[in-house]
Amino acid sequence: MKKYLNNIWLGIYTVLIGMKITFVHLFAKNVTVQYPNKHPLDKAGGDKMPMNARNRIFNDMELCNGCNGCARACPVNCITVETLKVVPGDAPPLKNGEKRGLWVTNYTIDFAKCCFCGLCIDPCPTEAIKMTTEFEYSQYDRGNLLYKFSKMTDEQIKQKKELLANFTAEKAKKEAEAKKAAEQAKAAEAPKPETGDGK
Numbered sequence: 001m002k003k004y005l006n007n008i009w010l011g012i013y014t015v016l017i018g019m020k021i022t023f024v025h026l027f028a029k030n031v032t033v034q035y036p037n038k039h040p041l042d043k044a045g046g047d048k049m050p051m052n053a054r055n056r057i058f059n060d061m062e063l064c065n066g067c068n069g070c071a072r073a074c075p076v077n078c079i080t081v082e083t084l085k086v087v088p089g090d091a092p093p094l095k096n097g098e099k100r101g102l103w104v105t106n107y108t109i110d111f112a113k114c115c116f117c118g119l120c121i122d123p124c125p126t127e128a129i130k131m132t133t134e135f136e137y138s139q140y141d142r143g144n145l146l147y148k149f150s151k152m153t154d155e156q157i158k159q160k161k162e163l164l165a166n167f168t169a170e171k172a173k174k175e176a177e178a179k180k181a182a183e184q185a186k187a188a189e190a191p192k193p194e195t196g197d198g199k
Contacts, residue, residue, distance in 0.1 A: 070123060
């Protein structure tokens with residue numbers, strides 16, 4: 001009988017402890033932002049977005065050198081980078097003053113695949129890619145989550161490809177001419193074989 005009553009008391013006691021915890025949290029101040037009633041970026045009365053928050057990514061194409069480091073670091077392959085070599089004297093420098101070696105013809109991020117891990121941020125040598133505080137960019141169509149950052153038009157890309165093809169062809173032609181001239185000079189310097197008549 002004593003054990004039976006003890007079990008009843010333990011049951012009531014554990015319920016009371018659980019209810020105490022519930023009542024304490026019921027009247028405590030909320031720590032969760034009550035979105036959308038209270039906006040996290042509302043300067044007037046809301047909380048500020050944390051500096052290390054992982055939200056939408058932005059790439060500054062004036063700083064991007066097309067190194068492909070972000071795409072290689074991405075664990076879900078949501079970043080696509082396509083580049084073209086720059087013809088000497090054809091390209092302005094990057095925004096930070098560094099020499100531009102590649103044109104970035106296509107730079108897209110598929111936010112339908114992105115897991116917002118932030119692994120693409122650290123490998124960037126020019127700090128062109130970074131996380132933003134923008135998090136409200138939901139779409140009804142998944143195709144609209146494919147963001148293209150490259151500013152080059154199809155006509156500009158075609159022009160750069162033609163310029164590169166002409167430059168490459170001209171360079172190959174000059175190299176072939178130089179090689180031929182070197183072979184001719186080497187042949188002219190080579191001693192003539194002696195004949196057997198003693199002259």
